[in-house]
Amino acid sequence: MQRQRQRRRGEELEAALLEAAWDELVEAGFTKLTMESVAARAKTGVAVLYRRWPNKDELVLATIRHYGDTNPVDLADTGSLRGDMFEFLRSFSAGRNAFTVVVTAVFAGLQSSSGLTPAEVRDRVIANRPVSSHEIYRRAHQRGEIDLDTIPAAVLTMPFDLMRQDLLMTLRPISEERITAIVDDLFMPLVAAYRASGASVSPG
Numbered sequence: 001m002q003r004q005r006q007r008r009r010g011e012e013l014e015a016a017l018l019e020a021a022w023d024e025l026v027e028a029g030f031t032k033l034t035m036e037s038v039a040a041r042a043k044t045g046v047a048v049l050y051r052r053w054p055n056k057d058e059l060v061l062a063t064i065r066h067y068g069d070t071n072p073v074d075l076a077d078t079g080s081l082r083g084d085m086f087e088f089l090r091s092f093s094a095g096r097n098a099f100t101v102v103v104t105a106v107f108a109g110l111q112s113s114s115g116l117t118p119a120e121v122r123d124r125v126i127a128n129r130p131v132s133s134h135e136i137y138r139r140a141h142q143r144g145e146i147d148l149d150t151i152p153a154a155v156l157t158m159p160f161d162l163m164r165q166d167l168l169m170t171l172r173p174i175s176e177e178r179i180t181a182i183v184d185d186l187f188m189p190l191v192a193a194y195r196a197s198g199a200s201v202s203p204g
Contacts, residue, residue, distance in 0.1 A: 017042050017049060018066040021059055026102055030060065030109035057114040061124050064103055068125065071095060081140040081191065085159060085183050088136060092163055093174040100167040133160060146191055155190045159183065
């Protein structure tokens with residue numbers, strides 16, 4: 001067993017520790033998770049964890065971030081903003097449901113233990129991570145479907161804010177009907193309204 005521990009080094013070892021911590025969060029929850037329980041699951045010594053994270057809170061924050069980084073939402077290129085949004089929100093709903101359930105269950109305990117505000121927790125988890133929606137909007141801008149220099153940021157974030165809210169409230173994947181309502185009844189009309197007001201750009 002000791003020989004197996006020695007073979008894991010650097011990023012490989014850190015990934016194994018974070019994956020063990022995620023499994024511990026899923027099965028035991030934030031309250032019962034300890035540095036010792038994660039070390040036991042990862043088949044290593046607890047000192048290995050403390051060399052990387054000073055406490056349980058920092059480990060859990062890193063674990064949530066690692067899961068998001070290693071389980072990205074599919075980013076299809078359908079050739080249109082509407083099509084891209086449909087595919088992205090479908091993938092977001094399917095791929096982020098389990099993530100949302102776990103993070104929602106962890107959130108209250110993490111806030112209480114760490115003293116961080118919800119916004120600070122979000123910043124720590126997302127920090128410097130590329131946002132997939134930026135690529136969708138960059139392509140739409142190049143096609144002339146939107147003008148990123150003039151369309152309000154609130155319009156661009158609205159579909160994802162609604163999806164996150166629905167996932168948090170229901171803890172279930174979002175229905176096709178709800179995705180259609182977000183895209184066709186809310187988002188695309190707003191995009192069209194800003195284009196009609198002179199906010200469109202010429203392709204190229």
